[in-house]
Amino acid sequence: MLDDIFTTLKQNYNFRVLSHLKHDNCFVYKEGKKLLNLASNDYLALSYDKNLIEEFLDNLKEKYKYFSSSSSRSLSGNFEIYEEFEEYLKMQFQGFEVLHFNSGYHLNLSCIAALASVPKTLFLADKFIHASMVDGLLLGKAHFFRFKHKDIKALENLIQIHYDKYDNIIILSEALFSMDGDFSDLKALCALKQRYKKIKLYIDEAHSVGCFNDNGLGLVKHLGFDKEIDFLVFTFGKAVASMGACIITHKEFKDFFINKARAFIYSTALAPINVAFTLFIFKKMKEFKEKRENLHNLAFLFKEKFAQKKYEILGDAYIISLVLGDNLKALNIAQILENQGFFAPAIKEPTVPKNTARIRFSLHAGLRLDDIERIINIL
Ligand SMILES: Cc1ncc(COP(=O)(O)O)c(C=O)c1O
Structure with missing residues (x-):
């Protein structure tokens, strides 16, 4: 009954599957590989703050x-x-x-x-x-x-x-x-x-x-x-x-x-x-003032480094999108990032308009400067 729908989704590289993930602070483990999570919306890095949860x-x-x-x-x-x-x-x-x-x-x-x-x-x-x-x-x-x-x-x-x-x-x-x-x-x-x-x-x-x-x-x-x-x-x-x-x-x-x-x-x-x-x-x-400042500073530096490489990116703050166009291209870049230890899955239609598939980097206050540098060096 659903075969045609699935076939179309697969032909368009747009068939969604859930990743099996284990979480560890700002990392996820996918198939045993440790990846820095850049797909979470935990902008202030509070979700894994054990002291906060204990308090x-x-x-x-x-x-x-x-x-x-x-x-x-x-x-x-x-x-x-x-x-x-x-x-x-x-x-x-x-x-x-x-x-x-x-x-x-x-x-x-x-x-x-x-x-x-x-x-x-x-x-x-x-x-x-x-x-x-x-x-x-x-x-x-x-x-x-x-x-x-x-x-x-x-x-x-x-x-x-x-x-x-x-x-x-x-x-x-x-x-x-x-x-x-x-x-x-x-x-x-x-x-x-x-x-x-x-x-x-x-x-x-x-x-x-x-x-x-x-x-x-x-x-x-x-x-x-x-x-x-x-x-x-x-x-x-x-x-x-x-x-x-x-x-x-x-x-x-x-x-x-x-x-x-x-x-x-x-x-x-x-x-x-x-x-x-x-x-x-x-x-x-x-009390999270410093985290907010850190987040905004990281975003500024990330964008500056992208600009130095002449990449066209979108984003006024800590959500930064690298628009790649077709789904396959975005999937390939996501895979390259994953191979190097970063979890930043491709975002495709209908979440974004057709032909604007992208990698969306959701930055968070727990990132370090060298994480950002490593990402830029991969791309
Ligand atoms: C702009 C916007 N509004 C609303 C929602 C939905 O919020 P919730 O995740 O609490 O259902 C989202 C979630 O992704 C969102 O991005």
């Missing part, structure tokens, strides 16, 4: 020692740690409310689908937004248009064409894009919001939370645009080294999502111990 477990209160919430938050699953977490973050975003979700995928899927059900709502989406947001648009049968990546003129053009037909126009973007690693033009998006009163901004900070701002509260906060953003999304499976996600939004939208975001309502809430760990990390964010 968390040593101080864990009895009331948080639950590995299951055993229910949706809408029923009996609303453990107090959820509200403690939401209150803590709310204090940093005055005038906004916070709602915790099980994952960024659940959050984007269900919040965007819910918003699509509000009459006369149009979404204008950057072409490179994450699949979870696209899936929300599709699930909610949203009215939407996509504009060329970061093309503010094209976006404004769409706003002008459709302005009179809709009551709400929601712009979807990421603060730091996951695949090209570039920053959104937040200043220009906020300026559009000032000019067109029906606009609301929905910004996903999956890849920037933790890594910007002295309290790790992301790029939007770092640049001082937090008052302008109507829906700000944090996910915790990357730099925060935990699991889950939250949306920071106005009170009426929090109430709306509690009532209408189906992944929030119809799924068992994340384990309390997990939420306790997320809160623990947020409370310590100030």
Whole structure:
């Protein structure tokens, strides 16, 4: 039944298989070979920080020692740690409310689908937004248009064409894009919001939370645009080294999502111990200043070395993509890197557009300068 699908995927060098991996700090073992992991989103290198984990477990209160919430938050699953977490973050975003979700995928899927059900709502989406947001648009049968990546003129053009037909126009973007690693033009998006009163901004900070701002509260906060953003999304499976996600939004939208975001309502809430760990990390964010600086310095040096070799690379920060074009080429370079001790698998369509297969280096604060030099020397 599935043979034709598999054959096509294989012919296009695009058949996914799971690697058998053993993890050891920032290394993975694949078929017994030790490889430096450059595919993880553990940007602050917190996930394997044994002291941090010990400190968390040593101080864990009895009331948080639950590995299951055993229910949706809408029923009996609303453990107090959820509200403690939401209150803590709310204090940093005055005038906004916070709602915790099980994952960024659940959050984007269900919040965007819910918003699509509000009459006369149009979404204008950057072409490179994450699949979870696209899936929300599709699930909610949203009215939407996509504009060329970061093309503010094209976006404004769409706003002008459709302005009179809709009551709400929601712009979807990421603060730091996951695949090209570039920053959104937040200043220009906020300026559009000032000019067109029906606009609301929905910004996903999956890849920037933790890594910007002295309290790790992301790029939007770092640049001082937090008052302008109507829906700000944090996910915790990357730099925060935990699991889950939250949306920071106005009170009426929090109430709306509690009532209408189906992944929030119809799924068992994340384990309390997990939420306790997320809160623990947020409370310590100030202490990770040096890690943040290290990460940004490494990224700067990595890009500089690439530039010296006249390689064309993408990335404004610590996600750095070497675009190679066809899948086979990217697979070959990934294999060469693997042979030399680096785990940086090829990224192919549909994760990135066709013919833009690439190696995506996700840097992390645990890397050393000579790791970077060795990578550059291989390429
Ligand atoms: C931009 C973006 N948003 C959302 C998600 C989904 O988050 P989660 O991994 O918590 O489901 C990802 C994950 O890769 C992402 O890159």
